[in-house]
Amino acid sequence: MKISLINNGFEITQNEKQLLVHTTENPAIFVGVGQEKMEIYRGNFDIHDYIEERIPLRFAKITDNIVEFSCGKDSPVQITMKITHQNNLDALLSFESQNQHLNRFWIRLSATQNERVWGCGEQMSYLNMRGRHFPLWTSEPGVGRDKTTEITFLSDKYNKAGGDYYHTNYPQPTFISSNHYACHINTTAYADFDFRNNDFHELQIWEIPQSIELYSAPTYLDIVEKLSLRFGRQPKLPEWVYNGIILGLKGGEENTFSRMENAIKKGVPVAAVWSEDWVGLRITSFGKRLFWDWKWSRKRYPNLEQKIKELKQRNIRFMSYLNPYLCNDGELFPIAKQKGYFALNKDGDVALVDFGEFYCGVVDFTNPKACEWYKEEIIKKNCLDLDISGWMADFGEYLPTDNIYLANGVEAKLMHNAWPTLWAKVNAEAIAEAGKTDDVTFFMRAGYTGVQKYCPLLWAGDQSVDFSRHDGLNTVICAALSSGLMGNAYHHSDIGGYTSLFNNRRSKELFERWAEMAAFTPVMRTHECNRPDENFQFDHDPSTIAHLAKMTNIYRHLVPYVKALADEASEKGYPLQRPLFVHFEQDINTYDIQDQYMYGKDLLVAPVHQQGVTEWKVYLPADETWINVWSKQQVQGGQFITVAAPIGQPPVFYRKTSKWSDLFAEIAAIK
Amino acid sequence: MKISLINNGFEITQNEKQLLVHTTENPAIFVGVGQEKMEIYRGNFDIHDYIEERIPLRFAKITDNIVEFSCGKDSPVQITMKITHQNNLDALLSFESQNQHLNRFWIRLSATQNERVWGCGEQMSYLNMRGRHFPLWTSEPGVGRDKTTEITFLSDKYNKAGGDYYHTNYPQPTFISSNHYACHINTTAYADFDFRNNDFHELQIWEIPQSIELYSAPTYLDIVEKLSLRFGRQPKLPEWVYNGIILGLKGGEENTFSRMENAIKKGVPVAAVWSEDWVGLRITSFGKRLFWDWKWSRKRYPNLEQKIKELKQRNIRFMSYLNPYLCNDGELFPIAKQKGYFALNKDGDVALVDFGEFYCGVVDFTNPKACEWYKEEIIKKNCLDLDISGWMADFGEYLPTDNIYLANGVEAKLMHNAWPTLWAKVNAEAIAEAGKTDDVTFFMRAGYTGVQKYCPLLWAGDQSVDFSRHDGLNTVICAALSSGLMGNAYHHSDIGGYTSLFNNRRSKELFERWAEMAAFTPVMRTHECNRPDENFQFDHDPSTIAHLAKMTNIYRHLVPYVKALADEASEKGYPLQRPLFVHFEQDINTYDIQDQYMYGKDLLVAPVHQQGVTEWKVYLPADETWINVWSKQQVQGGQFITVAAPIGQPPVFYRKTSKWSDLFAEIAAIK
Structure with a gap:
């Protein structure tokens, strides 16, 4: 990459292609002051910004590789930018604020006609983001995600949860341009990447970011390879995953294992049974919820220890469920509270988060001791020692921004986006410390920069149980492809979708179409959905079990090919599913x-x-x-x-x- | 009012009360550059702004009564403000831009705790505007006007017409504060008055406004009196209005007059019959529409001329309907086109506006000759010569902003808000020139600054036929009170509401409750609503006719009192309905x-x-x-x-x- 002086400014180019241009008339950088308003309701955020100042930094004084930006020739310097060439193809732009009041930053990169841009984490609605803007803030993705649909309207009205095209569990301030470069911003602040303009992409950050990384390469695959090196590559999935499907079953020991046996009897190859309710249940007015106290419920699964042993001998694994919260009526809560491992409120008490008729503390992953405790007590003792082979590592998107104080002293609004990666790290490290990275896995829906390094497997989150454009089956493909370009090699989804609300019910057809797709992904896994009794399940119909058996057999048949792809993922960071x-x-x-x-x-x-x-x-x-x-x-x-x-x-x-x-x-x- | 120098700035006070304060640290004025996006769909606007620059003008150099604002001590002056004291109580702040690029302006006035603010034209949802912001742009008010209701959702989805709390046919950049002052901005640009902040009101204008007027007075009524002098006072309503109700009837001669006779027979005192369909009908897939070619339809009302004479002898008047458009398949269109009286598109052709399966030209009221023509040919010849005593002067909010060019050379986006007043002026002048101001009236829903001087009577627009919070009966009260504070003395509404969509149907109860309110307003008038056949009408039920007769008798009984209020309106500008x-x-x-x-x-x-x-x-x-x-x-x-x-x-x-x-x-x- 090359930086050159031009009339009244400078430009950064790569192979004659302009990546950034700054002149007095068309400044590339704006800084300012904003006052945000962030309201959270069960993982859904309502975010507004009041931009008090937005100042174009028209004047750039260049000395060697340092650019000093100011409003005018004699005005005080507002920010400095240091340009470091990593090598011929890449560059690092490091920023330093010279004005402590600034909390908003906009940078414009050059855009061209017909240019496409992809990435920004795991996007559910649009792979090519040109023509739209993408707020980047980890959250619930929403139910319906389309303001013209009845289900979105009702979800907004009753649960503030309708969402929109850009809502995702896994945003990331990184994109790839069809002009053969990638841009990544080092920040965990709220950001909004705006690809609506003809001549420029405007990237907005709610802080002066640490730095911007630019990568160029001759092919898109080369760029993906670079990004996957940058963000970290996943370990290979355990061998046992390829034995068949992971059956999501709950309802206690009898129900779970008898239905598993039935599936096996009907010819479905089963790699694992995954039981969220291994921790027991809580009854709320919403329905049955899990009991968020992460340990084996002897009441609900009395023979689990023995059962896991038996299954393993039959080459079938058992998987469980964890998330980063602890309910305040569980056994683990008082222990963590006494040790000071929870995030606190302004009164110094445990900050409790409302999850719907029950309240939880947030284990403070900015406190290394809290991480150690979670790894030792919950993951190693309660899961690995029981020979559990994997789990859904749910959530990560809910860190509130209001009245919550963290051990590292950083504002929650700056840690919110960082949380999914911290959560992934706790899981990955616990498994690695136990020496089980080859044999135990976990899957997450939340993500952010760096989650690649820790999370071995993404799952696409909680689609609606339908074929809808913005929340149905097809969004899983967009999710796999966008996250894959960011260096997440392994992706999968709940076969049949998850969210059944407002009389939206899963059909046999949907389940079967979804299973057909899943056969051509690295992992097949079913989910009963949020309302199992009212929705179609794999074993409701003999022809569906037969269909699932066939699809799982196809999946197994492809294993040699998939393993070769996994080799490629390890060596080059290519995702298995690619645009x-x-x-x-x-x-x-x-x-x-x-x-x-x-x-x-x-x-x-x-x-x-x-x-x-x-x-x-x-x-x-x-x-x-x-x-x-x-x-x-x-x-x-x-x-x-x-x-x-x-x-x-x-x-x-x-x-x-x-x-x-x-x-x-x-x-x-x-x- | 007093302007005083303070540390690093100045303040404007009235009786020790601070109205505006400016310091380097907390500047009162910001200027900038924005790029708006305005999409119109049948009177509903979707408006977004991209604020490219928003610069605080921290430095104020004061010389006599001139303030020069700039970013810093040595920076170029951006705008100048001239302060003129009209008298002890009032002030005029005149602005001049020194930077031609600027198209955004924000000014902060001081706010206090518990302060209320009222006005901004005719507001339907909130009389006290504190805690919300109010975009000021004349438009359809919307159907439902509440994003949590099904009817708003459906209106948004199918017609882009759901609206929100601030949408109104009649905005005005004027408010009254409970701190005993009023503020008016001289602009017709898009504006947004933001009353959400604790310490200041921030008024945003999409141009550097000509001036800001500040008025203070010891009582609210004194302030209203000042504003009504400033914006113009209405003539008294014609005497005949007080004879009884104005019956809105259509469906052709036979239907209209037989139903009127029936009402009279049942004891309802009738002042006038108002027939929108005097111009004839057009059948579209939406249903029956009026034929927008403003002249008597001899086909639909064969004996109208004779009928009007007969009615007048019985002390009953006939009223009609007009709006500022002409359909391109009518007889008047080619005449106006040939004379060059329509607004044009970029190709120099008549700019046609889509009204739903038919298209119209916009009579260009910035062309004095076009106004003359409309007055002479349509109002005088086609209405007054036929002895029509009044009409609904509908619309005024629809001037498109895209691809439309006006005779006065001003951008349509700056004339859009001005249009209602131009339209009112055409109507008022035609009547005045015919010497009939005492005997002929008209009523409008659209408005803006200065409409007071021309429009003798507001009507509250097209409420839904229901009791809903943001689009039902109660919104008419808020509309009367807010517009009344702006100097509009006379207000009334469609008894029973107008808009019946998505199976929302007018009930007998709604009609009767609405009539009860109307008896205590200056004018009683019924409307059949947009779907007469599917909705309750005054003559559908003998007990409703009896109820309407009683309410109209009460209305008539109050006439001596109402006339005394009309005297007060003429002398002091007090509205008849007051908070x-x-x-x-x-x-x-x-x-x-x-x-x-x-x-x-x-x-x-x-x-x-x-x-x-x-x-x-x-x-x-x-x-x-x-x-x-x-x-x-x-x-x-x-x-x-x-x-x-x-x-x-x-x-x-x-x-x-x-x-x-x-x-x-x-x-x-x-x-």
Whole structure:
């Protein structure tokens, strides 16, 4: 990257491409003062900013690699920027504020016509973010996420939870541009990346950020490789994961294990059974909730210890559930409270968070001793010592910003976005310290910069149990692809979705379509959803169990290929699920497709994500001959085609030239 | 008012009360640059601003009565402010921009705890605006106007028309503070008055405004008197208005006049019949619409000329309907087009506005010749020569801001807010030129600064046919009170409301409650609503006609009192309907009441605006003995009481000391 002086300013370019330009007339940096208003309601945030000042820093004085920005020639310097070239291709812009009042920062990067931008963590609605702005703040993603739908309206009205296109459990101030560079901002403050302008991208941060990293590379895959090195690569998934499906079952010992046995009897290969309610239940007016006191409930699972042993001998694992809160009526709460491991309120008491008729303390992960305690007492003693092989590490998005004080002395509004990574770190370190990284895993929905290093597996969060555009099956694909570009190699989702509210109920068709997609992801896992009794379950219908068995067999059949992808993920950081364009940069048609994906280099998957269809329109990238795994038909790439897509035959194609052709050719015969 | 130098700045005070303070640390004025995005859909605007710069003007150099504002001591002057004392009590702050790039302006006036602010034109939801901000842009007010209601959700979804609490046909950049001053800004640009802050009111204008007027006075009524002088006073209503009700009837000659005769036969005193469809109909997929070609439809009303003569002999007038558009398939359109009287698009063609399956030209009221033409050809020839005695002068809020060019060369976004007053002026002048101001009237929903001078009578616009908080019966009271404080003496509404959408239907109860309120306003008028056949009408039920006859008789009974109020309106500019606090400044309880009003000094009206109630809670101001017009019970003021409020007996009280006691005492006996 090159910095050059131009008339009244300077520019940063890479290979003649302008990344940033600053002149007196069109300054690249603005600073200011804002007063935010943040209201939290059960993980949903209502955030408003009152911008009191927004000052263009028109004047830039350049000395060597230091730029001093001010309003005018004789005005005091507001911020300094130091440009460090990491190497030819990358640059680091480090900022220092010279005015303590400033708490808002805007920087404009150059944009070009037809440019696409991708990333910003795990985005559910839009893979290409151009034309929209993306507030970056970890939160509940919302129910419906579309202000024109009834379900979003009702969720907003009754639970402040409707959400919008940009709400996500996992935001990240990082994007990749089709101009072959990536930009990452080192901050955990609230940010808003605005890609609506023709000539520039404006990145807004609610502090003067520490630094901005710019990476360029000849191909998108090279950029992903760089980012995955930067943010950290995941360990491989444990071998046992590939044995079959992870069945999400709860309802106590009898219900859980009898239904598991039934599934096995009906031919479903089971890798693990995952029981959230291993900790017991709490009855609220909302319904059955888990008891947030992270230890084995002997009442609900009286023979669990023995059961885990038996299952393991049968090559079936047991998985559990954890989150970073402790309910104030549990056994662990008084211990953590006595030790001072909770975040506090302004009166110095434990800051209690309302989760709906019960209250919890927030284990303060900015306190190293609290982390140690959680690792030792909860993860190692209560999970690993019981031979639990993994868990959902839920939440991470809820750190309140009001009336909460942390051990490290940093404001909660600056730690809020950092929380998911701290939570991931606690989990990963506990497993590593026990020497079990190869054999125990966990999965998270929340994330932020650096979660890549600790979280081995993302799950897409709590989709609605439907085919809706902004909260249904298809959003999982967008989530996998965007987070994959950020260096998260492994992604999966709740088969059938999770959220059933306002009479929205999971159908057999939805479950089966979702399972078809899941067969072509690194992990298959079911979830009963939030209202199990009112929604379709995998074992409600013999034909669905048979369908699930078939899909799990396909999943198992693909294991050799998937393991090769896992090798690639370890070596290069490539995600298993990838946008088409990373392998077909020259085919412009691939750039706006977000409901198909490459599963590795050789498989193209186009999940059916609409109700009641038996055909599906698929784009096949140019300069390749594709083979339909079901019909074996060969199709020349570079065109949209419509294919038969009955239940049980999700549109999947492979490259004719693939070295895995024989493996793929066998898919159609699997039962 | 006094301007004084203080440390690092200056302040403007009145009687020791600080109105504005400016220091280097807390500047009073900010300027900047914004890029607005305005999308119009049938009178509903979606407006967003991107604030590119917002610069505090910290440095103020004061020379005599001129203040030069800049960012710093040695920075260029951005704006100058000239302070002119009109007299001891008032001041004029005139601004001049010294930087042509500036298009945003913010000024902070001092605020105090417990201060109330009222006005901003005709507000439908909140009389006291403290704690909220109020964008000021004339538009459709919206259907539902409450984002938590289903009807607002559906209106937003299908018509972009849900609206919000601040949407109004008649905004005005003027407010009255309980600190005994009024502030008015001379601008027609988009503005947003923000009353959310504890220490200051921040007034935002999308231009450097010409000037700010500050008025102070010892009492609120004195302030209203000043404002009404400033903005212009209405002529008295024609005498015939007081003869009875104005019946809104359409459906052609036979239907209109037979239903009128029926009403008269059933004892309803009729002052006028008002037929919107005098111009004929257009059938669209939405339903029956008027034909926007402003002349008598001989097809629909074959004997109208004769009929008007006959009615007048019976002391009944005929009223019609006009608006400022002409449909492009009417007879007037080609004439106006040929003369060049329409606003144009960028290609120099007539700018056509979509009104739903038909298109209209906008008569360009910035062209004096176009105004003359409208006055002569439409108002004088087509209305007054036919002996029409008045009309609804509808619309005024729809001037698009995009791709429309006006004769005076001013940008449409700066003329948009000015349009209602231009439209009122055309109507008023035509009537005045014909020498008929005493005998002909018109009523408008749209307004802006100066509409007071031209529009003799406001109507509250298109409420929903319900009791809803933000779009129902009660909003009419807030509308009358806020606009009254701005110097609009005469206000009325559609009895029964207008908008019936999404299965919201007018009930008999709603109609009767609304009629009860209307009896205590200067004009009673019914409207069939937008879907006459599906909604309750005054003649659907014998008991409703009887109720309406009684209410109209009460209205007629009050005429001597109302005429005395009209004298007061002419002499002092006091509105007929007034907030309680203007007569009870010392009673703090009166300040937050917006659903009761003083009808003149002596009558207190508390309309029932909820469904299914037979009792009503009323506040009676302190230091007065009140007499219930129905029960004759005497009640000491300074308390909330609950009174019987059956249909037919709206809660109304009069001062025991009133010189009109005898008149009021007779109300209960009226049938």
